[in-house]
Amino acid sequence: MKAVQFEGHGGTEVIDYAEFPDPEPARNEVLIDVKAGALNHLDVWTRRGLPGLSLDMPHIPGSDGAGEVVDVGEDVTRFEPGDRVALSAGVSCGKCEFCRHGQHSMCVKYHVIGEHVRGIHSELATMPEDNLLPVPDGVSWETAAAAPLVFQTAWRMLLTRGDVRPGEKVLVLGASGGVGHAAVQVADYAGATVYATGSSEEKLDHARELGADYAINYEDDDFVEQIRELTGKRGVDVVVDHVGAATWQDSLKSLAKGGRILTCGATTGGRPETDINRIFWNQLSVIGSTMASHGEADDALELVWDGTFEPKIRDVLPMSETARAHEMLENRDGFGKVVVKPDSEL
Structure with a gap:
């Protein structure tokens, strides 16, 4: 072969x-x-x-x-x-x-x-x-x-580990990538208001098609400022950050008090500077997630097979x-x- x-x-x-x-x-x-x-x-x-x-x-x-x-x-x-x-x-x-x-x-x-x-x-x-x-x-x-890999990963990260609930605000960074575009769909399925970032209008149009309510071009705009404006300075409940070092500090800044940052990877580096004062003062949670259990994979893929997720x-x-x-x-x-x-x- x-x-x-x-x-x-x-x-x-x-x-x-x-x-x-x-x-x-x-x-x-x-x-x-x-x-x-x-x-x-x-x-x-x-x-x-x-x-x-x-x-x-x-x-x-x-x-x-x-x-x-x-x-x-x-x-x-x-x-x-x-x-x-x-x-x-x-x-x-x-x-x-x-x-x-x-x-x-x-x-x-x-x-x-x-x-x-x-x-x-x-x-x-x-x-x-x-x-x-x-x-x-x-x-x-x-x-x-x-x-399989991206949808089971997004499913566990958002629903099991992140416990995303209807009405919450979820920011997905790098929404054009494999995990990112799956996370947009899973967050939308969970009933969240979805904010997505991408580097071009074409990518953002795709994110909107998949369920993003708001799309931010991070090449043109500071996504932290955009999130503050779109949420009335409150911030989001959850940030999905699989980007890592390049975005970590801004992800923390985008969270509301009591918010959660979810990570399953770090494509730009796994050793970012972090603002511990912001984490404890705003009572933020940093939650890691990897892949999924057998049952979680089955649940996520059933929704791919029936066309709910694409x-x-x-x-x-x-x-x-x-x-x-x-x-x-x-x-x-x-x-x-x-x-x-x-x-x-x-």
């Missing part, structure tokens, strides 16, 4: 699309004929190299993907050849105190397929049965590939052009997810 892969960390030049040995399913694994994959910022971080991350090389990236079951291991009971499946990339031990209480993404041994172990951006892939979700007929491969796709590229897909993410080109498909599928 052919697979996206790299032998070492670095820039996009390390990415290759080349021959790789065909995988065979272990007892608890499913062999998938991959029809589509999708990129996330963690693909960029993994390719660049994360501190403390040690990978078996060559590494196949990809934490989002979907395809048809070809074969199953002898212990697999949920799937059979011909089934349509999508990957839910978080792997938990199933035994620790967090797993026993359904908090799989808090597992002490939690890791992510595509980030810590080989991923799904290849013509064929073997994945653990527990990490696959059934995909209904009628759902496109592009949608099935693009939705994963926007900015482009579909052959896997041989995965380097260009990485550049699109790094340059913040377009709105939504970038999908890659095996060249044999195009």
Whole structure:
């Protein structure tokens, strides 16, 4: 088979699309004929190299993907050849105190397929049965590939960890990205008034289409001042900030007293300066969130499959052009997810 892969960390030049040995399913694994994959910022971080991350090389990236079951291991009971499946990339031990209480993404041994172990951006892939979700007929491969990681992440962050309630005011930064555009939809679904930021009017128009009540161009306007004006100087109840160092202080300034800042990532750096005085004086809460439990992923994806949520796709590229897909993410080109498909599928 052919697979996206790299032998070492670095820039996009390390990415290759080349021959790789065909995988065979272990007892608890499913062999998938991959029809589509999708990129996330963690693909960029993994390719660049994360501190403390040690990978078996060559590494196949990809934490989002979907395809048809070809074969199953002898212990697999949920799937059979011909089934349509999508990957839910978080792997938990199933035994620790967090797993026993359904908090799989808090597992002490939690890791992510595509980030810590080989991923799904290849013509064929073997994945653990527990990490696959059934995909209904009628759902496109592009949608099935693009939705799981970002929608389960946004769902847990906003509804479980953030406890967003109807009538609250929610600011979503970077609303054009994968998690950002999912967060806009989840916040709107929860009944919140949604404020979204983006770098162009085109991106803001997309955010409005997905449920944003107010859209702020952060290239033209100071979003803190805009939030103060739009909320009568009160501020918002919740800020979704997966941007990190570049926006952290302004996110804190945008919160009303008693507000919550939710974070699931930090694309501009994970060590921002922070205003502790503002946090304690305004009684703010900083809440982290990672991926989702199995039940949360199921709940979020059911609303994708029935059309309530829509994963926007900015482009579909052959896997041989995965380097260009990485550049699109790094340059913040377009709105939504970038999908890659095996060249044999195009």
